[in-house]
Amino acid sequence: MSDYKKTLNLPATTFPMKGSLTQNEPKILDGWYQTDAYGAMIGANEGCTPYVLHDGPPYANGHIHIGHAMNKILKDVIVKHRNLTGRQAQYVPGWDCHGLPIELKVEQELGGKNKFSILEIRKKCREYALKYLDIQREEFKRLGVLGTWDKPYLTMTPDYETATARELANFYKLGSVQRNKKPIYWCGSCETALAEAEVEYDDHSSPSIYVRFPLQAEELARVFPQAPADDSFIVIWTTTPWTIPDNLAVAVHPDFEYDLVQVGGTFYILAKELVAGCAERFGWGEWSVRATVQGSALEGLVARHPFYDRPSPVVTADYVTLDAGTGCVHTAPGHGREDYETGLRHGLEILSPLDDEARFLPSVEFFGGKNVFEANPLVIAKLTEVGHLLGSEKIRHSYPHCWRCKKPVIFRATTQWFIAMEHDNLRGKTLGAIDNDVRWIPSWGKERIHSMIKFRPDWCISRQRMWGVPIIALLCKDCGDAYFDGDWAHGIVDRFATHPTGADYWFEAPLTEVVPKGLTCPKCGGTHWEKEDDILDVWFDSGTSFAAVVEGRPECSFPADLYLEGTDQHRGWFHSSLLASMGTRGVPPYKTVLTHGFVLDGQGRKMSKSIGNVVAPQEIIEKHGAEVLRLWVASENYQEDLRISDEILRRLVDAYRKIRNTCRFILGNLSDFNPATDLIATADMLALDRYALNMVRAKHQTIQAAYENFEFHKVYHTLHNLCTTDLSSYYLDIIKDRVYVNGATSLERRSAQTALYHMLLMIVGDMAPILSFTSEEIFQHLPEAMRPAGSTVFAMRVPEIEGALLTEEETAIWNLVFAVRGDVTRAIEPLRQSKELGHSLDAKVIIHATGEAFAALSGVASDLRDVFIVSQAQVTDQPAPAEAIQGEVEGVAVVIARALGEKCARCWIHDENLGTDPEHPTACPRCTKVLKEYHA
Incomplete structure (x- = not known):
């Protein structure tokens, strides 16, 4: 028996069963960087069609989190796939280095910003960004992500800052930039303007108040002659009492109906639809409607501010709604976009007497020095004191908060720099491009960004901070007007390019060096200038990366x-x-x-330190390896929110083992295979092998189409099912006998090995973008004669098998064979459970078939024993006996009997001709032949 074992072609490979990923991945990473795997991947596609995936820069602050890991792995999957399929896809990683979080951290470390110069703070910010950039770079590389890590793009380098500032100069030349006083999002805690992308909405408790504004007699008599001059009011509602001091108007809708309501001897104006609800809220016992007019008739009425001696005219506006309140809108042009537009139309002052910390200026009567949120109860108290508060309550509603400090923000009118959305039809052209020129995946992304662009205000591009690209402009010290000529700005930008720290030039250069000779203010004729000290919005920074990187790098191309x-x-x-x-x-x-969506915990909850459900990628890597993390990213439909948990990861570890073991089995059975000498032509391969190879090719094509469509969860599920079901449970099990037992160089064995060879290369190509470490490990363990050219798996080209492997008729026959195999397996299983059969090889199968099924099965009768993994199989068109089992295949019945003959000691198949050769009395004729050749 021991001699027989030596004669078997048992699998042999140095590819280990266990991945030991946490120990082996760092070694594979070292190999990639020692041999420049990225360079080899790119070099293999020299001259091929370029593919540019432009990296959105993460912020250079802190360690990477699970969302970062998912994002980078997704990008790596795409880049590797495009290279493996014949496109040159470079990956230039980037970092967003400017901005508030780093500046605040540095200020905290320095003990305040007032102790140091702007250049000292910028230097510290640069050092801070570099520190975390290096940390994140190593963490990203540990994920198995390949790219130009030694030459990333950074928004703080001279070349990048130059490109950003040059885009600003381009906007100057187009006339798109304006400097105006407008209400914008403002964070009093961070003391800066905020972009819409820097505002997050969260629940917030606000006071909800109803206030009556006294109406002046002259105009009132024109509209409502019955209303008393000294006891008539228009009623407003607001959830920002602190803006009442800055009220300059009351807005009504021109098309709504408004009632004049009498309550005792007092008269009120409210929207008709809201009167009943307000009366109940205010506790009006008895009330009556004395008159009704269109809102347009109210225009021209003049109210008085409830506690300041100034008028508050009634104006019309289309944005007034009847969803809540009174239908009469408190209007403070310095604290709201719609209010601001109304103020412009009616010549109202843009009043916003606040400092950078969102405190009222000392000159504001009653509230000077108070933070706006601290002022809310004070305003309510003042309204109560003067008798103009009709109602007050607390409400919870969605309110904007600062993305950085998480505190509520306000609308504050300040002088800022804007890119005008209507200039040169920027809004219209952008909407057209969204609809016609860009593919949005998922498709709902188009509607989302279309709506955002359609309704957004002018783009506020200025920030009152220090760490960023400066706004290149001069301010007249005599009148405050600005000079920002495009050609002049381009000249300044040229100096950024040659300065060691880029945009620092603006802060270092003496005024005389940047002010054009003889420059006079076009507004007042003044000649006294100072440099603008605002910086650009960091979204302008990162948003111009196409100019700095996609156009600026030779390895990239625009768009x-x-x-x-x-x-x-x-x-x-x-x-x-x-x-x-x-x-x-x-x-x-x-x-x-x-x-892609966001990462949630296993219960679908947002990750939060307070809940304690944060999953760090570093912990997953330490426990399971980066390969399992990569597999998790691919296994989920990332276009929706993804869930992650220990249980999910455990399932993926099991799936990984099955994929790995399938590859190991194939590798082990190719140890003596040399494609140069042993490859069997497709036409000469056994039909079963061609059928299996055709099936794998179809799955391979499904996988490749899924990659092209960014459907990586389909890649995972197809690959997993292929390895664990289609191959391991079917084909690989079927061919074991032939591959282990037949002669080493026999056609039957070489045919199977040829199929396995093609399958393995397709599988490796299919899994390499996702299971990169394992694919590299397989590649390095391939017998040298089989290994594609190149030092790394990523330098290979995903193989394709051309031409038909089976005719339609053959395909139909083998589909039938495998359907009958299912019936046979189901028929044998109860006999094994009852111990009537020890193994399927103890069985003989008789297939009773009729019509086309009989004809088809008869043609492959000699293959059925192998396919069913039994000792004997025969096909007959005789009527099935009563004990025959009718399976799922129509026209086919199965009878299971005990196999005839004795069991061969070498292959374990029962054979009636066992022992016919005296030299090998326990071997069947097939094994006897192989043994004679082996010992020859």
């Missing part, structure tokens, strides 16, 4: 093929990039935009 980020970037990077490119190029910076 990018793909931008891939989270769904929040419809209002962030996708948004700012689109506006910046449309404004100066007239075309989008990308062809396709792909978004």
